[in-house]
Amino acid sequence: MLWTALLPSPCSGTAACTDAAQRALATWALQFTPRVALADEAVLMEVEASVRLFGGRRALRDRVWNEGRELGVARLAWAPNGLAALALVRAGIENGLRHPLEALLDTLPMDTLSAVHPHRLTLEHIGCRTLGDVRALPRDGLARRFDQHLLNALDQVYGLVPEAHDWVALPEHFEERLELMARVEQAPALLFGARRLLRVLSGWLAARRAGVTAFTLHWAHDAMRSRAAGEGGEITIRTAEPTRDIEHLCRLLGEHLARVELKAPVGDLRLVATEVRPLHDVSASLLPDTVRQGEQLGLVLERLAARLGPQRVLRPVLCEDHRPEWMCRWQPAALPLPRKGAPGTDLPQPGFLLPAPLRLLVQGDHPVYHGRLMLLLGPQRVEGGWWDRAGDEDRNVVRDYWVALSAEAGVVWVFQTRLDGAPAWYLHGHFA
Known part of the structure; x- marks a missing residue:
């Protein structure tokens, strides 16, 4: 299995603000895998089945890191299980796949495993400093002196027993709030915080295979405001067709915010997707875009064969044979197709x-x-x-x-x- 842990930067706001930021990060992460879980201060993702879809481990890592930094991700780590990834990200170690997991975990400080926290002082008094020290203690004595939760967590982080997680459910409707780090007095400056909300919206839309045609940005004025200013304002942005392109949405929002005048400083933003429609993505293709623009496939194959060599571009050919293993063969694409094909059959044939x-x-x-x-x-x-x-x-x-x-x-x-x-x-x- 392949897991990644995302550790957000500490939030300077309230505990509610920290929880909201963590939930927003989890919502954004659902575009990569449906197996997303909250674990203490981090977000865990099980991405083994998503590696090929996103172009391999390196491409997936780069995309998660580059987009995640906009949402406040400070560190990430990869490991064969969720608790190990959480321990590694707390220790500042990103790659938990390069070395044997057991040897890597044995060197980590005890506080990288949450189950150790209630017993940390006792464990320190008996000379434990690392996870390896705790694991080396006699299991019978560990079970009698401490709770079973500690033993279970040790077995899980070392991959000896399976983990159990409560997966984050994808919300039916999108509504996210952001408490700004400083009061904003000019409307165009709201785009910096709104972009973070739009990034979460883009991930939510990707997970739903949908695009947005209208969204509303609400802002709340600072508590120290005049009565005439009111509690806040809002602006609704509409698009001609469904999209989840964050750059396009940011440009549209920036154009509209440039014509807005705030009546008081703003300290809080809220983004709501008001109209959402299915978005059918164009499948990625190994062939040039000219194939979709009308160029005949035969001409494209001839050009590819000339570039790569005739034996490197093959096409399937149906053969006149009832036996399934030999009903099809591969031949160089440049050769003409035979006139006869495979014989008919009464039963449907598998793909x-x-x-x-x-x-x-x-x-x-x-x-x-x-x-x-x-x-x-x-x-x-x-x-x-x-x-x-x-x-x-x-x-x-x-x-x-x-x-x-x-x-x-x-x-x-x-x-x-x-x-x-x-x-x-x-x-x-x-x-x-």
């Missing part, structure tokens, strides 16, 4: 084939894959290949294919062999 069929367990007469499979369609017999050999490999197959349903894995493609003395069931593909 994903396994590199090699996976043998399944059988309960009674039914195959098992994440539970007992329900056979939906079939059988369709695929037979042939007695003439086809590749070295010592005999490619002769006699199989009965079925479309089956798994309660956990969804719709799958399985077959039963007919050549073997004891027929067996195999998983061969998944339907998208």
